[in-house]
Every structure is written in structure tokens, then in C-alpha cells.
Amino acid sequence: xxxxxxxxxxxxxxxxxxxxxxxxANFAQLFGDKEFWQYFINTGYLMLGMPIxxxxxxxxxxxxxxxxxxxVIYRTMFYLPSFTSGVALLxxxxxxxxxxxxxxxxxxxxxxxxxxxxxxxxxxxxxNLLGLHAEDIRLVWAQFGLGARDAMIFMGIWISIGGSNMxxxxxxxxxxxxxxxxxxxxxxAGPWATFRHVTWPQLAPTTFFILVMxxxxxxxxxxxxxxxxxxxxxxxxxTTLAYYIYTKAFEEFQIGYASAVSWVLFIxxxxxxxxxxxFGSRETNDA
Numbered sequence: 001x002x003x004x005x006x007x008x009x010x011x012x013x014x015x016x017x018x019x020x021x022x023x024x025a026n027f028a029q030l031f032g033d034k035e036f037w038q039y040f041i042n043t044g045y046l047m048l049g050m051p052i053x054x055x056x057x058x059x060x061x062x063x064x065x066x067x068x069x070x071x072v073i074y075r076t077m078f079y080l081p082s083f084t085s086g087v088a089l090l091x092x093x094x095x096x097x098x099x100x101x102x103x104x105x106x107x108x109x110x111x112x113x114x115x116x117x118x119x120x121x122x123x124x125x126x127x128n129l130l131g132l133h134a135e136d137i138r139l140v141w142a143q144f145g146l147g148a149r150d151a152m153i154f155m156g157i158w159i160s161i162g163g164s165n166m167x168x169x170x171x172x173x174x175x176x177x178x179x180x181x182x183x184x185x186x187x188x189a190g191p192w193a194t195f196r197h198v199t200w201p202q203l204a205p206t207t208f209f210i211l212v213m214x215x216x217x218x219x220x221x222x223x224x225x226x227x228x229x230x231x232x233x234x235x236x237x238x239t240t241l242a243y244y245i246y247t248k249a250f251e252e253f254q255i256g257y258a259s260a261v262s263w264v265l266f267i268x269x270x271x272x273x274x275x276x277x278x279f280g281s282r283e284t285n286d287a
Contacts (some may be wrong), residue, residue: 013253026260061169078162120146172206
């Protein structure tokens with residue numbers, strides 16, 4: 001509530017102007033701010049890997065739910081990156097993405113050269129798979145490629161697949177009654193039919209919870225990776241709304257404006273969550 005009051009002021013730590021209430025001026029400035037919309041698009045772009053990460057977690061959980069020798073060791077190995085310090089993990093990925101001596105380009109370089117291209121510059125490039133312009137909200141063919149935003153998506157998918165979502169799916173799979181699988185086997189259902197008509201419907205509540213939490217995390221996230229890997233660059237292509245709030249508040253010292261951005265982000269998260277609960281819970285109940 002304090003931040004809501006602050007969002008209606010011109011509070012700045014530089015004290016260039018006398019403190020006063022400005023009403024909705026910060027919000028009016030925000031919606032006309034090109035940077036805000038650019039960073040909003042960045043936040044949405046970085047969430048494009050979320051469906052792949054969730055599907056990967058489900059596939060991995062299905063594999064690790066089998067009765068295999070040493071399955072506990074495999075589960076531990078896949079979950080191990082989740083125990084690693086976030087900053088340490090990001091520093092490692094920054095070295096992996098280095099265009100000069102990083103092992104990723106060392107492995108992919110010959111493949112790109114075979115097709116007559118060059119290996120991506122990853123964290124140093126403004127290119128992306130959708131061809132979004134670096135600073136304007138438009139599509140440009142010259143921007144099509146692999147760049148910093150895509151590097152963060154690939155990194156996020158790798159980190160998420162063996163994380164908490166995998167554990168949630170493993171817990172959901174263990175709670176499915178074995179009688180359902182036995183009935184499907186008696187009816188002659190194959191692996192795909194069993195998954196489609198037994199496993200997937202029974203995992204609907206788990207999937208719904210993962211989707212809701214992933215959307216919330218995606219809209220709130222991006223600060224740590226942007227801070228460590230790119231400092232929001234290049235040309236602001238990896239700056240998310242969370243990192244934008246930080247820069248406005250603690251680098252430019254515009255506390256009032258940063259509070260307004262944080263409340264807009266809160267409203268976006270609340271609306272998305274309510275829509276998920278309204279339509280997602282209906283699909284869950286139908287399943």
C-alpha cells in the first residue's frame with residue numbers, strides 16, 4: 001500500500017524537484033513510454049520457452065517414473081542444477097555462450113559454416129527468432145537470427161526441465177491409481193492411448209498449478225539473468241519489467257515512477273492469474 005501511495009508522487013532520490021503528489025501522471029507517462037512497451041514485449045518473448053520447458057518436465061518425469069535400476073540417482077542428477085546458486089549458474093552459462101571461446105559455438109560453429117553462415121554471437125547480439133527490432137516495436141528481416149533473448153530462453157529451458165516442475169509431475173504420476181492403467185491394458189490400449197486417456201487427464205490439476213505458477217514466475221522473472229548476463233543489453237533487448245523497475249528505482253532513483261511500473265506489473269499478473277483460474281480450472285474439472 002505504501003508503494004501505491006508512492007506511485008502517485010514524483011519522489012526521486014536525487015531531490016531535483018520538491019516532493020509532491022502528481023496523481024496518475026506516472027501512469028500516464030508509463031503508458032506513453034516506448035521503453036515500457038519494449039520491455040513488456042521482452043518479458044513476453046522470454047516466456048516463449050515456457051511450454052517447451054513444461055513439456056520437457058513432463059517427458060522427463062514419465063521416463064523417471066519407470067521402474068529402472070538406479071532411477072533415484074538419475075532423479076538426483078537431473079534435479080542437481082536446482083541446488084546450484086543462481087549467480088554461479090548464470091556465470092557458467094555466460095562463459096558457455098562466449099562467441100570467441102565458448103564451447104557452444106565451438107560445437108555449433110562447423111554446422112553454421114557448413115550452411116554458409118556464422119555462429120551466433122548470443123549474448124552480444126540483438127537478433128531473435130521473431131525478427132523483432134532492437135529498439136522499435138516492429139519486425140525487421142535483418143534482425144532474424146539467434147541472439148541474447150534466445151540464449152536466455154534456451155538456458156531457462158535447460159534449467160527448468162529438471163527442476164521443481166519435474167518433481168511435481170513425479171508426485172502426480174505416483175498418485176494415479178494403478179487400477180486405471182490395468183483397466184486400460186485390459187481394454188487393449190497402447191502407450192499413447194493410455195497416456196491420452198488416463199495419464200494426461202489425471203495430471204490435469206498438476207499441469208494447471210504448474211501453468212499458473214509458471215506464468216507468475218515468467219512475468220516477475222528476468223531480473224537475475226539480465227543483471228548477471230547482459231545488464232539488460234544489448235540495446236535493452238533482455239531488459240524485463242522486473243529489471244526495468246530496478247533500474248528506474250535504484251539506478252535512476254525515480255522511486256515514484258518505479259512504483260507505478262510495479263503496480264502495473266502487479267495488475268497484469270493478477271489479471272493473468274484470474275484468467276487462468278477461470279478458464280484453466282474449468283478445463284481441469286472437465287478432465
